[in-house]
Amino acid sequence: MKQSLLFVPTLRDAPQDAEVRSHKLMSRAGIVKMVAAGIYTYLPLGYRVIKNIEKIIREELDAIGCSELLMPALQPRDLWEESGRWDKYGPELMRLQDRKERDFCLGPTHEEIITQAVRDYLNSYKKLPLALYQIQTKFRDEMRPRFGLMRGREFIMKDAYSFHETDAELEEWYKKFADAYTKIFLRCGLETRIVASDVGQIGGSEADEFMVMSEVGEDTITYCMSCSYAANQEHSGLQEGDPCPVCGGTIREAKGIEVGNIFKLGTKYSESMNAKVINKDGQQVPVVMGCYGIGISRTLMASVEQHATDEGILWPDEIAPFQVHVIPVNAKDETQWILANAIHDNLKAKGIDVLIDDREERAGVKFKDADLIGIRRRVIVGKLAKENKVEYIDRQSGVKNIIMGDQILDAVGL
């Protein structure tokens, strides 16, 4: 892809409201652009990363037997009255009226809509288990939107819902999802820790969060030095130095970014919204439910936070917007341009995502932008082009080599 057509509006300085490194870099590297507080446009480079994260999520959820659908953002009040959440949900719920003055909200989650979608269909245990997910835009009117994509008012989420005959089956699927989540985050370049948490506005009996350890997270995690106990501080109520409730060891505190959460909803929604099945014993019982979220825009941000210096990003392989960045030092030099273009075309023909900096900019500007943008494998086509040689840099290992143009495919190792 030609960089001139991609639209990457890099900035010398970060906007004044950018508080944390990831937000500063994402603004400077042309990843996102703010539209209003907590509301962003994902620019082409950022949206390529979002789509890569979505692809990983789809692969891992399809692998455990989930099926994808898409529910609406506009949700009618009557369904929220059924679940009882219309009155209980606070001012984070964005509400509006249509032209006939009927009440709607913009969905922060979709328990009501998914229950409405399945309840007429689910009549027997034979149709269970069932697990459905969507990748969709969510809305939450945060009191104080901040930290870029970390606490936004409009954001991209994957939310999944599972339906079961028994608590034991929910338990089994809860574990399946937890394992899939660990894989998903690892593929996104993130090591996560599972911590116990409150159920909050979602409800249910039990919940866990997937945390990326980070200095800029909004959540404090309390964990034990001696055993595997870990919980969100809001949930544990513990402080640094307190005794561990499991083993008596010493509790420590740490700041984390929540990228996923999983809930055992039990029958909260199926009872209030009348989603029932005939079980194996011939009795009509409410369906047992679980729900499972991943903050996709947050995952993007957490990844930048983990994989960057102040100079720029270094994307993990699987979510990188491009795999190779080809930079002709002087795009007006015909020898350089022809070689750079040939390398671009050859890599592209092999199915490799490759970006070529075709802009008529000074070399310094191009290199600075390339550092910001953060593609791991860089091919610099400069004065050695007349000998058919280029410089190849793997920014992950730091190794630089002068190689022949036709050795690039071997060098990138893709």
Next chain:
Amino acid sequence: MKQSLLFVPTLRDAPQDAEVRSHKLMSRAGIVKMVAAGIYTYLPLGYRVIKNIEKIIREELDAIGCSELLMPALQPRDLWEESGRWDKYGPELMRLQDRKERDFCLGPTHEEIITQAVRDYLNSYKKLPLALYQIQTKFRDEMRPRFGLMRGREFIMKDAYSFHETDAELEEWYKKFADAYTKIFLRCGLETRIVASDVGQIGGSEADEFMVMSEVGEDTITYCMSCSYAANQEHSGLQEGDPCPVCGGTIREAKGIEVGNIFKLGTKYSESMNAKVINKDGQQVPVVMGCYGIGISRTLMASVEQHATDEGILWPDEIAPFQVHVIPVNAKDETQWILANAIHDNLKAKGIDVLIDDREERAGVKFKDADLIGIRRRVIVGKLAKENKVEYIDRQSGVKNIIMGDQILDAVGL
């Protein structure tokens, strides 16, 4: 994929509010489910078709040099004040306030947001042309939502915006988009006709619509019997039998479904919102813009309308939710099940999207559902399974054959 996990809630009868064949079939075949008037959930089968349409759009737009991004649904009033549309747009614009009583709307189109995204970046003609698109959820509070996905209040659109130094360059890109649109719709199994139309709430100097000819369309097209003149009746003001304004021939009327539209915006938004570049002559001039929409949910509906009988759908190849449907007549019969499963696995290993009806339902129920769902290639695994034989049906040609299980790959011809 196992049909039991896919979630395909087929219905014997269409909902009472379904007026047209496509809406009836889409409800009965488990393609969509209504949440509120004009607001739908895309069930897994329908969402697979949507994703296939999106893939085609991405391929054709990337091929002409467009770049994808994602803009927010929530749009702040101040940007709409800049363009002057906040006061001009009618009650179709869904408006809401956040918790601090600041005004927002839910975007029906994104001219303001895209102009805000590019205006700081576009400073010179050297950065033009530029063409950006998104696939995103749109909102329009229709007075009378009807015909299922045809006139919805929340719908999926592809909207693109192009930026140019001169009118001549816009003209060139307008034609590029028109050609890409014709290809996109053909790949979706739709023949379209380009007709002149009004610019409406979008504005600009000139617009054309892409129409699928259909009995259930909401638009009336006036066209000439003798020359290529064609226009939306709202635009032409002509009636059946009137003389053609171009050649004097006879005007005829026909009902069409609008699936796409393209607009020459000119400088309407760039002037009011101050998006200017230095041109080749060193003068600062407003950028010349075009915008280009495709109704993705409408395209899905138009395709069902064109490719169905009252018994069920017959999906065009490129957008079909699955390419092959394998149906063991009796899933409890071990011989049938083993052969059906082997065929499923073999096809899947070749990268073919294959659905297997693993449900413990009567054969009649399975066949009726299969007719509704509408996958072109069907493999029936019945009593002949013990001789390793199956029935293969190509529903497009109507040809049925008894073949050996290991000849399936040749038979499907994929």
